[in-house]
Amino acid sequence: NAGVTQTPKFQVLKTGQSMTLQCAQDMNHNSMYWYRQDPGMGLRLIYYSASEGTTDKGEVPNGYNVSRLNKREFSLRLESAAPSQTSVYFCASRPPGGEQYFGPGTRLTVT
Amino acid sequence: AQKVTQAQTEISVVEKEDVTLDCVYETRDTTYYLFWYKQPPSGELVFLIRRNSFDEQNEISGRYSWNFQKSTSSFNFTITASQVVDSAVYFCALSLDNAGGTSYGKLTFGQGTILTVHP
Numbered sequence: 001n002a003g004v005t006q007t008p009k010f011q012v013l014k015t016g017q018s019m020t021l022q023c024a025q026d027m028n029h030n031s032m033y034w035y036r037q038d039p040g041m042g043l044r045l046i047y048y049s050a051s052e053g054t055t056d057k058g059e060v061p062n063g064y065n066v067s068r069l070n071k072r073e074f075s076l077r078l079e080s081a082a083p084s085q086t087s088v089y090f091c092a093s094r095p096p097g098g099e100q101y102f103g104p105g106t107r108l109t110v111t
Numbered sequence: 112a113q114k115v116t117q118a119q120t121e122i123s124v125v126e127k128e129d130v131t132l133d134c135v136y137e138t139r140d141t142t143y144y145l146f147w148y149k150q151p152p153s154g155e156l157v158f159l160i161r162r163n164s165f166d167e168q169n170e171i172s173g174r175y176s177w178n179f180q181k182s183t184s185s186f187n188f189t190i191t192a193s194q195v196v197d198s199a200v201y202f203c204a205l206s207l208d209n210a211g212g213t214s215y216g217k218l219t220f221g222q223g224t225i226l227t228v229h230p
Binding site for chain 2: 031033035040041042043044045048050056058088090094099100101102104105
């Protein structure tokens with residue numbers, strides 16, 4: 001039982017490049033989330049998926065897209081990376097009525 | 112909108128001291144959930160506690176204790192006899208509905224408090 005996994009762990013992009021952050025959970029949770037963590041700002045919600053086939057915007061969705069590929073996987077895509085998207089990205093999942101379980105994070109640097 | 116404030120950006124203590132991390136929240140809803148997460152230097156987020164808005168009883172778990180006061184909208188976290196391994200960033204968070212309602216358990220986080228425990 002791996003919990004929530006994220007790939008890659010580290011990534012460096014040039015401005016304008018695109019990439020997809022992958023997230024998968026093996027706990028059969030319906031709800032999944034993407035957050036970004038910036039110094040002094042805590043974690044902020046980018047997008048979430050309440051169940052397979054649904055996605056919705058969080059607090060800071062601009063510049064990102066998501067796909068809930070199936071119940072296990074929830075990916076985050078940066079179409080044209082900007083330096084302001086340099087951050088640590090966390091994926092999480094949650095069972096009904098429970099707390100969120102977080103992945104190990106992806107540290108992204110955009111130069 | 113919800114808001115969580117952790118006014119203490121950084122706290123530094125010496126081992127065996129007690130330390131309290133403050134958390135103040137804002138919400139207009141009467142049903143909500145409060146959380147504390149720990150982020151050690153390795154970077155992962157570790158769940159510590161969840162408390163619903165109808166349960167104001169204090170909770171103790173080993174050296175950790177939590178004081179929830181609705182009257183002051185606070186959910187403070189105390190570590191007794193701190194240890195070097197307690198050094199981490201601690202986040203307080205709030206969600207409106209943890210039971211699968213329309214808020215889908217989305218978390219609003221505070222800014223975090225960096226705790227450093229010196230030997």
